[in-house]
Amino acid sequence: MIPFNKPPFVGKELEYIRQAVDNRKICGDGAFTKKCHEMLEAQTKSEKVLLTTSCSHALEMSSLLADIKPGDEVIMPSYTFVSTANAFVLRGATIVFVDIRPDTNNIDEKLIEAAITPKTKAIVPVHYAGVGCEMDTICEIAGKHGLLVVEDAAQGVMAYYKGRALGSIGDLGCYSFHETKNYSMGEGGAVLVNNPAMRERSEIVREKGTNRSRFLRGQVDKYTWVDMGSSYLPSDINAAYLLAQLEKAEEINNDRLASWARYYEGFAPLAAEGLVERPVVPEECSHNAHMFYLKVRDIAQRTELISYLKEKDIMAVFHYVPLHSAEAGLRFGRFCGEDKYTTKESERLLRLPMYYGLTENETDRVVEAVKSFFGK
Numbered sequence: 001m002i003p004f005n006k007p008p009f010v011g012k013e014l015e016y017i018r019q020a021v022d023n024r025k026i027c028g029d030g031a032f033t034k035k036c037h038e039m040l041e042a043q044t045k046s047e048k049v050l051l052t053t054s055c056s057h058a059l060e061m062s063s064l065l066a067d068i069k070p071g072d073e074v075i076m077p078s079y080t081f082v083s084t085a086n087a088f089v090l091r092g093a094t095i096v097f098v099d100i101r102p103d104t105n106n107i108d109e110k111l112i113e114a115a116i117t118p119k120t121k122a123i124v125p126v127h128y129a130g131v132g133c134e135m136d137t138i139c140e141i142a143g144k145h146g147l148l149v150v151e152d153a154a155q156g157v158m159a160y161y162k163g164r165a166l167g168s169i170g171d172l173g174c175y176s177f178h179e180t181k182n183y184s185m186g187e188g189g190a191v192l193v194n195n196p197a198m199r200e201r202s203e204i205v206r207e208k209g210t211n212r213s214r215f216l217r218g219q220v221d222k223y224t225w226v227d228m229g230s231s232y233l234p235s236d237i238n239a240a241y242l243l244a245q246l247e248k249a250e251e252i253n254n255d256r257l258a259s260w261a262r263y264y265e266g267f268a269p270l271a272a273e274g275l276v277e278r279p280v281v282p283e284e285c286s287h288n289a290h291m292f293y294l295k296v297r298d299i300a301q302r303t304e305l306i307s308y309l310k311e312k313d314i315m316a317v318f319h320y321v322p323l324h325s326a327e328a329g330l331r332f333g334r335f336c337g338e339d340k341y342t343t344k345e346s347e348r349l350l351r352l353p354m355y356y357g358l359t360e361n362e363t364d365r366v367v368e369a370v371k372s373f374f375g376k
């Protein structure tokens with residue numbers, strides 16, 4: 001059987017977890033967490049990276065740091081995971097969904113300006129499949145209208161737009177280290193605090209609304225409640241697992257990119273005949289092979305292909321019922337403009353097995369199975 005995903009495991013995880021336990025410091029912000037912060041700051045060139053308990057929580061922290069209040073509007077694509085929206089709904093915001101581009105499945109930057117109202121507070125681009133959104137245009141629009149940019153870069157660790165790490169471009173960026181993502185700590189994430197004005201407050205919000213981080217650095221002699229906040233810091237045990245993976249980040253990335261390239265080549269004949277479409281990566285983006293997907297004719301053909309592959313012991317999946325059409329989406333948001341691509345593209349997209357350690361034999365088996373489905 002070829003599973004859809006296998007959580008990455010590179011070798012040193014258990015040794016590091018043992019060390020974290022031996023350190024007798026298994027709460028948050030221990031030695032392993034600090035090491036992860038340093039490595040992520042060096043790789044992303046963001047001046048402040050803080051591990052969190054999930055990307056959902058990194059987004060919630062961002063929503064607090066952006067001072068989202070009831071009645072504020074936040075612009076995002078509808079083709080995304082629920083957490084992108086929930087983080088802002090929890091603060092009372094109304095979500096304004098904008099259509100996606102059919103090539104990258106990212107928010108269509110050309111449609112954002114029409115969605116801005118006097119209530120708009122932030123734009124949340126989602127870097128689908130680790131392929132960057134058109135960030136120059138998005139940041140320019142945000143600057144012109146005085147809006148914040150929060151990048152949902154859950155899928156974008158080790159991916160770049162014009163040489164800049166995804167997540168390091170907007171005011172805030174959010175990463176996921178869930179076990180289905182490229183680098184894992186089981187459950188976890190990080191917030192990249194790129195806007196210098198938010199840095200001090202980011203530590204406070206993450207530490208239950210206290211100035212404990214300043215206390216630990218000896219900058220104040222006791223710590224107290226100074227702001228809103230919650231507990232968003234992960235145990236050092238989880239950070240130990242992540243550190244082992246970050247140390248092998250290049251190896252993991254290259255392994256995934258090799259599988260992705262083999263799929264891409266393998267499907268070239270089907271693409272040439274117009275039977276499938278392969279992912280599009282704009283020239284200014286270097287992606288991280290977070291996923292390999294195909295687009296087929298329509299939802300009926302996708303359903304057939306999924307069961308065909310399943311019979312051949314290959315697990316393929318689809319995702320994201322567009323948020324604007326979901327029960328909560330109808331309650332908390334509205335779609336701005338025409339849904340030209342969101343629903344249509346979401347219904348014909350199929351994700352193929354992709355994980356660290358996927359072999360050439362396995363990718364070839366998947367390619368052959370899809371070809372035989374199309375009678376090739």
Ligand SMILES: *Cc1c(COP(=O)(O)O)cnc(C)c1O
Pocket residue numbers: 053054055056057080081083084126152154155175176177178187188189
């Ligand atoms: C995975 C994912 C999230 C949520 O990440 P968690 O770490 O599981 O909270 C949010 N947004 C997108 C786009 C994702 O793919």
